[in-house]
Amino acid sequence: MQMRDFVVRFAGEGGQGVVTSAEGLAQASTQVGYHALTYATFPSQIMGGPTWTQARISDEPILSAGDDVDVLVAFNREAYETHASEVREGGVIIYNSDDKEFENFAPTDGSKSFGLPIDELARSTGNNRSANMVVMGALAHLVNMPQEYLDDFVDERFSRGRSNDAEIISSNKQAMSLGRNHTSDSGLTLGDLAPPKKPENKQLMIKGNDALCLGAVAAGLNFYIGYPISPATTILIWMERNLVGPGKFAYQVSSEIESITGLLGGGFAGRKAMTATAGPGFSLMSEGLGLAWMSEIPLVVVDVQRGGPATGLPTKTEQSDLFSCMYPAHGDVKLPVIAVGTVEEAFQGAIWALNWAERYQGPVILMTEMAIAERVQNIAKPDLSEFKIENRKVYEGNNGYHRYEGFELSPMPIPGGPGAYVANGSEHDEMGDTTHLPERHIQMTERRFSKLKLLEDGFYESENTDSSIAVMSWGGSKGPSQEAYAQLREQGMDISWYYTMFLNPLPPQLLEELRNKDLVIVPELNYQGQFSSILRSENVKAKSITQYTGLPFKVRHLVQKISEMAQASEKATVKS
Amino acid sequence: MSKKNPEYDFKWCPGCGDFGVRRALEFAMIDRLEETGLPIENNVVVAGIGCSGNLVHLLEGSQPYGFHGIHGRSLPISMGVKMGRPDLNVVVVAGDGDFLSIGGEHIAPQAARNLNICAVVMDNGVYGLTKGQSSPTTKLGVVTSSTPFGKMENEADPLELYLTMGVSFIASGFSGNPRQLAGLIKEGMNHQGFSMVHVQSPCVTYNDTYELLKGKPKEGIEPLVWDIPEDHKPNDKAAAYNLIQKRGLPIGVIYKDESRPSLDQRIEDIWGKAKEQTPQQLIDAYEF
Numbered sequence: 018m019q020m021r022d023f024v025v026r027f028a029g030e031g032g033q034g035v036v037t038s039a040e041g042l043a044q045a046s047t048q049v050g051y052h053a054l055t056y057a058t059f060p061s062q063i064m065g066g067p068t069w070t071q072a073r074i075s076d077e078p079i080l081s082a083g084d085d086v087d088v089l090v091a092f093n094r095e096a097y098e099t100h101a102s103e104v105r106e107g108g109v110i111i112y113n114s115d116d117k118e119f120e121n122f123a124p125t126d127g128s129k130s131f132g133l134p135i136d137e138l139a140r141s142t143g144n145n146r147s148a149n150m151v152v153m154g155a156l157a158h159l160v161n162m163p164q165e166y167l168d169d170f171v172d173e174r175f176s177r178g179r180s181n182d183a184e185i186i187s188s189n190k191q192a193m194s195l196g197r198n199h200t201s202d203s204g205l206t207l208g209d210l211a212p213p214k215k216p217e218n219k220q221l222m223i224k225g226n227d228a229l230c231l232g233a234v235a236a237g238l239n240f241y242i243g244y245p246i247s248p249a250t251t252i253l254i255w256m257e258r259n260l261v262g263p264g265k266f267a268y269q270v271s272s273e274i275e276s277i278t279g280l281l282g283g284g285f286a287g288r289k290a291m292t293a294t295a296g297p298g299f300s301l302m303s304e305g306l307g308l309a310w311m312s313e314i315p316l317v318v319v320d321v322q323r324g325g326p327a328t329g330l331p332t333k334t335e336q337s338d339l340f341s342c343m344y345p346a347h348g349d350v351k352l353p354v355i356a357v358g359t360v361e362e363a364f365q366g367a368i369w370a371l372n373w374a375e376r377y378q379g380p381v382i383l384m385t386e387m388a389i390a391e392r393v394q395n396i397a398k399p400d401l402s403e404f405k406i407e408n409r410k411v412y413e414g415n416n417g418y419h420r421y422e423g424f425e426l427s428p429m430p431i432p433g434g435p436g437a438y439v440a441n442g443s444e445h446d447e448m449g450d451t452t453h454l455p456e457r458h459i460q461m462t463e464r465r466f467s468k469l470k471l472l473e474d475g476f477y478e479s480e481n482t483d484s485s486i487a488v489m490s491w492g493g494s495k496g497p498s499q500e501a502y503a504q505l506r507e508q509g510m511d512i513s514w515y516y517t518m519f520l521n522p523l524p525p526q527l528l529e530e531l532r533n534k535d536l537v538i539v540p541e542l543n544y545q546g547q548f549s550s551i552l553r554s555e556n557v558k559a560k561s562i563t564q565y566t567g568l569p570f571k572v573r574h575l576v577q578k579i580s581e582m583a584q585a586s587e588k589a590t591v592k593s
Numbered sequence: 594m595s596k597k598n599p600e601y602d603f604k605w606c607p608g609c610g611d612f613g614v615r616r617a618l619e620f621a622m623i624d625r626l627e628e629t630g631l632p633i634e635n636n637v638v639v640a641g642i643g644c645s646g647n648l649v650h651l652l653e654g655s656q657p658y659g660f661h662g663i664h665g666r667s668l669p670i671s672m673g674v675k676m677g678r679p680d681l682n683v684v685v686v687a688g689d690g691d692f693l694s695i696g697g698e699h700i701a702p703q704a705a706r707n708l709n710i711c712a713v714v715m716d717n718g719v720y721g722l723t724k725g726q727s728s729p730t731t732k733l734g735v736v737t738s739s740t741p742f743g744k745m746e747n748e749a750d751p752l753e754l755y756l757t758m759g760v761s762f763i764a765s766g767f768s769g770n771p772r773q774l775a776g777l778i779k780e781g782m783n784h785q786g787f788s789m790v791h792v793q794s795p796c797v798t799y800n801d802t803y804e805l806l807k808g809k810p811k812e813g814i815e816p817l818v819w820d821i822p823e824d825h826k827p828n829d830k831a832a833a834y835n836l837i838q839k840r841g842l843p844i845g846v847i848y849k850d851e852s853r854p855s856l857d858q859r860i861e862d863i864w865g866k867a868k869e870q871t872p873q874q875l876i877d878a879y880e881f
Contacts, residue, residue, distance in 0.1 A: 048881060098603055107731050210621055231879075235872040240677055262869035265858065266676050270669070278666040282639070282673020285660055286681070290673070308663050311873040317724070401873060415632070416656070417595070430791040432674065439649055439659035450594055450601040457600065475665045574854040 018208035018249050022075030024083035026099045027152075029092025030263040031068045036308065038149050039070035039088065039392055045170040047222055047395040050213030055393040056082035056569070058332060065326040068097060076211040080498035081394045087207055088159060090152055090529025094118035099131075104129070109205050112157055116221035120142040131203045138195040143319030144185065144462030147192035159542060160210040182190055225360045226293075228396065230255040232367030233291055235399075237406055240288035242279040243268040246300060247331045248319040248390045252293040255410040273298035277305030277318065278571040281574055284314040285440050287411070287431035289371055293319035296329060299345070309345030309380035310465060312440040313421070313429075315409055317370045322386040322492075324567045334388035336492050337543035342382040344550070349462055353377070353472050355523040356384035360394045362518055365404075367505055370476075371519075377468045378429055384520075386493045386542075401495070424464045426471065475519025477527040481506065485535040486583050487513035489559075490550050491520060494540045494570055501540075501575035512583060520548070523555070531557045536586040538562060539577055540570055548551050595656050595720030603647050608803075608827040609728070610794030613768035614715050615648050618684065620775035622657060625682065625782060633657050639671040641687030641696065645794070648686045665695030666705050671710045672856075679857040682782055685712040685722070690720045693729040693749055703787050704759040709855035711781035715768070715794035716751065718802065725799035737799070752837045754847055755789045756830070762788035763833070763848040767806060767818050768795070780846060786855045790863045791844060793818065804841070 027038045043053035057070040066073055091097035091112040091367035095120075104110055107129070108380040112119055112131025124130035133155055139148040150171070157167055168190060175186045183187060225232075230252055233241075240259050253286035260267035266283070269277055276292040283290040295300065299320045307315055322338045324330025342354050353373055357366035363385055370383040412428035418436035420427060430436030440451035446452045480502075490498035495516055495558060502514045513534070517527055531537050531552065536545060537559040540551040546561030552557050562578045564570055594601060605611050606825040616708040622636050629635075636657035640646035642664040649659040662670045667685045675683045687696065692714045703710075720736065726739035729749040736743055755763045762784040774792060781788035795802045810817030821843045826832050833848035854862070870878075 044881070062751060064748070087712035197708040219880055221876070222881050223879045227879070231872065231876055236873060240673075242673070258867065259870065260873060262864055265869075266674065268860075272670075272698070274666065275669040275699065275702070277670045278662065279673035279676070281662065282660070282670040282675070283677035284673075285670075286637075286674045286677030288677040290677075304663050305666070312660075312662075395881075399876065401876070429659075431679060433635055435634060435713045437656045439661055441661045442663050443661060446598070446600045448594075448598070449661075450598050451647070451661070452599060452600045453602060565809075 020160060020208040020210050021077070022072045022073060022079070022083070023087040023207065023210060024071055024085060025088045025090060025156060026069055026071040026100060026103070027087045027090045027195040028067070028069035032064060032065045033092040034149060034491060035068050035092065036070045038152055038439065039072040041149050042074070042153060042156065042187060043072045043393055045167060045223060046173075047220065048170050048173060049166040050215030052216070052395055054079040054082065056388065057145060057391045062400060067099065067102065069096065075135070075211070075403060076214050078585065080500045082388075082569060082573060084573050088156060090267075093117065094122070098165060101591045107207075109159055109207060109374050111200075112153070118137060118535065129205070130207060133196065133199055138199065140190055141195065142188040142191045143189035144192070147189050150189045150192035150200055154193035154425065155200040157193070159207045160196045161206070161208070162210055164197070172516050173552065189524055193276050200360070216397065221392065221398050222395050223249070224393045225363045225385065225569070226251045226287060226368035226391070227255060228319070228360050229357070229363040229367045229383075229385060230259070231366035233371060234260065234287070235401055235404065235406075236368040236371035237408070238284040238289050238291050238566045239265045240280070240290040241292065242270055242283070242290075243271055243292050244273050244274045244276050244294065246273075246295045246298045248323055248387045249293040249295050249298070249319065251390070252319065252321070261541040266363040273301040278301040280316045281305060281309055281314050284309070284316040284381075285432070289375065291317040291319065291371065292317070295321050295323050295331070296325040297327065298336065299341060306380050307348060307350055310346065310350050310352065311442050313378045313465070314380070315374040317381050319383045321390045326395065330567045332387070334386050334493065334563065334569060335542050335567060336386060337565070338496065338546065338552070339520070339543070340383055341395050345382070350548040351466070353379070353381045353469065354384060355381065355388060355441035355518050355520055356520050358516070360389065360392060360491050361396045363397055364396075365519055368404050368406070371403070373472050378409060378426060378470045380469065384492060398470065399463050420449055421445060421461065421464070422447040424460070424467050426468055429444060438490065443533040455485045456500070465487070469522050473522050473525055475517055475522070475524045477515060477517035477524050479527075480514040481511070482510045482513050482530065484513040486532045487515050487531065487538070488579060489515040489531065489537050490540045494542060497570040497572050497575055498540045500572040501579060504572065504576050505579060512579070528555060528557070531559075534558060536582065538582050540575055542570070594650050594653070595878055601650060602689055603650065605644060605647070605651070606731065606798050608797040609644065609756045610717060610768035610796070611645055611648060613771045614645075614713065614774065614792055614794050615651055616771040617633045617766075617774035617778055618648070618686070618713065619654065619767075620771065621778040621782060624775070635686065636673050636682045639667045639674065639683065639685045641665065641667040641685070643691050643720070644796075645686055645688035645754055646691065646859040653812070654746060662771070665691055665776040666699070667691065668696060668699035668712065668750065668835070671712075672703065672708050675708060675710050677708070682709040684778075684782065685710060687712070687714055689714060689716040689730045689751070691753060696728075700739070700755070700760070701758045704755070704761070706856040706859075707761050707786040707853045709786055710787045711778060711784070711790065713778060713786070713792060714751070715792050717794050717796035717800055719796050719800040721799055723794045741852070745753065750837070751791050752847060753834075756833060758836065760789050760848075761786040761850045761853050762846075764846045765844055766790055766792040766843060767842075767844055768792055769807065777846065784849065785851065785858070786853055790871035815841075817841040818844050820845065
């Protein structure tokens with residue numbers, strides 16, 4: 018049986034190589050031309066704790082983590098018990114029979130489970146660290162992946178110019194063969210994975226948060242302040258390593274309040290400033306974001322969403338911060354929001370966010386989520402010449418300038434240069450002095466909102482736009498929704514597809530199209546149906562499919578839900 | 594505000610100590626301009642919330658840049674300005690409520706970083722703008738609008754606090770002597786690190802301490818403020834500590850440690866340890 022893709026879940030204890038196995042498999046597969054995507058949950062403790070990561074391998078670009086598990090690799094008994102039920106009918110479970118917990122173990126589903134003596138086989142090669150390769154050999158047999166692919170990967174990976182390269186390469190290849198042969202003896206197989214179609218473009222293998230960092234530096238980011246918080250910490254670490262040298266600043270401070278207020282100082286001083294945080298930190302930034310809006314300071318805050326509220330679910334995924342991101346502060350405030358849905362978009366979104374902040378001189382929120390932040394995926398290598406980088410208009414006239422004059426955006430004076438003013442969090446007149454006049458509050462409020470019109474250049478995806486019913490997801494639910502949409506179209510359903518990462522302001526043309534629909538179905542990972550609620554306030558007949566499990570949508574679930582909602586809507590239309 | 598702005602309607606009460614602090618800051622900035630030749634726009638005044646923070650709008654003559662932010666956050670804002678542009682002279686102006694209460698969490702980190710800014714704190718022992726509530730430096734037992742039966746907390750000793758938190762330059766001043774205060778602020782500005790100039794700046798409406806501070810020599814009442822003797826060694830931490838323990842309020846430079854690098858110097862020091870890469874190089878590293 019030919020297979021287009023397969024999903025392997027590695028489960029065990031933190032520190033057992035769960036993540037490295039999945040990422041190793043993904044790397045090996047992409048190297049020979051497959052597409053790969055990993056989906057990780059990491060344990061919420063430093064050492065040990067149950068953890069799992071899965072890798073989906075396919076001959077074409079991958080949209081979601083995959084509904085079903087084809088192969089489970091269980092490193093311990095607990096992992097076996099927890100995940101066995103998620104393996105699809107006809108799937109296979111490999112368990113490490115060398116783990117003492119599996120002594121005298123008799124799987125109840127006998128036919129599909131088999132014990133692989135991973136440690137012993139690895140040891141027999143003389144290289145204890147080749148356990149991953151034993152597993153990879155086993156997987157290769159299950160999907161009938163040609164040995165030369167794996168050999169190429171090993172050659173590439175371990176040719177490091179060291180004296181023992183040859184020895185290590187040979188032991189790893191031997192480990193793979195042992196895994197392969199052992200599995201072959203078990204008689205288990207899944208089918209034949211379609212041969213890879215090597216992508217034409219150069220590819221990067223990259224984690225969502227790293228892609229976001231690359232986008233930010235490509236846009237000219239030179240000022241980063243952060244505070245550790247899952248799942249945004251990796252951005253802080255990346256920046257501290259890479260944003261170094263004259264004119265650059267990356268620094269860990271003592272709280273998210275220091276992050277946002279430090280950023281305000283940096284943005285005011287002319288820097289392209291960004292921080293990244295998650296829900297709890299974002300809440301602490303509330304007042305500072307209001308100040309950025311009020312005093313018109315360009316800066317970007319990345320919210321890597323996790324389950325909330327309060328401490329919530331630090332290591333699970335959710336899309337429940339949209340209201341907070343759009344309306345983060347007291348008073349009349351509505352911040353520009355860009356929400357990324359894929360690893361590629363994490364790169365692009367960061368460029369757009371910094372460009373927008375510079376262009377309208379104010380704070381921009383860049384939303385991502387745990388499931389994208391930690392996902393490792395192959396993406397087409399971005400070509401920097403395709404991206405326009407924007408810089409704020411800087412005031413270059415004389416002193417005595419009125420920084421906040423009129424309704425239009427005005428060039429921004431930078432300390433050290435002419436045009437000294439007071440950036441003021443109190444309502445202010447055109448030179449930045451505090452005022453209480455009603456007409457001034459009217460003018461300044463309208464000035465701040467009118468600047469959002471400068472940001473209506475976001476693009477959007479659309480397909481089969483003639484239907485009166487549409488699916489429009491946002492953020493990380495894009496992938497599963499897109500897969501569900503494709504399946505429904507294949508089944509002959511007449512339904513439109515819309516998607517944008519620009520949630521505020523929405524591209525005006527998109528909003529116009531959405532307003533003409535009888536129903537816009539919004540899959541989103543929160544209880545309240547936050548995005549559909551915002552769409553309804555814009556006169557779009559939107560309804561959510563909500564989920565609040567801390568996990569991404571399954572495509573199957575969306576296919577069923579969307580069908581039901583579409584049918585109900587059609588019936589209602591016929592009746593009226 | 595270089596000239597009177599009819600729209601700006603905030604006023605300090607006649608006799609407010611903050612007038613003297615404003616004069617002192619103006620003197621210090623003008624002196625700096627004359628000495629360095631750097632234009633006044635090279636100064637940034639980051640203000641807290643309260644009567645004192647309004648100083649940023651009330652400066653007369655040539656205007657520095659200003660940032661009048663949110664309550665308690667003048668220090669981290671000043672950190673952003675300074676680290677964004679280490680060539681600028683950054684001064685914080687804040688009151689005891691803003692700086693020591695809601696903003697108290699930001700002092701120790703700046704001290705540890707030795708952020709190269711000068712913070713001028715106007716201490717009047719009361720929340721003036723909200724009409725007379727107790728502040729961290731209000732004395733134990735004092736009746737204010739928010740402590741109807743007397744203040745329940747012990748008063749903070751800001752100078753001792755700064756010293757134990759590791760602030761590398763600590764001066765104590767009095768708004769009644771703007772020339773002397775200007776000298777302290779200027780020395781603070783010139784210090785390569787985190788400098789605190791803590792100023793007694795009485796609130797004539799809710800906590801008038803002028804008489805206490807100046808005393809009534811004719812009636813034999815000793816003033817609270819006294820000049821630090823010239824033989825005091827500010828680089829001696831123990832001597833600084835002893836000075837603070839003495840009766841009344843020593844005026845002058847209490848402590849000064851010039852041996853520690855400032856945050857901007859520390860950042861420069863790591864440049865040699867890391868490899869600076871272009872965005873293209875960083876992207877290339879992920880290619881397979």
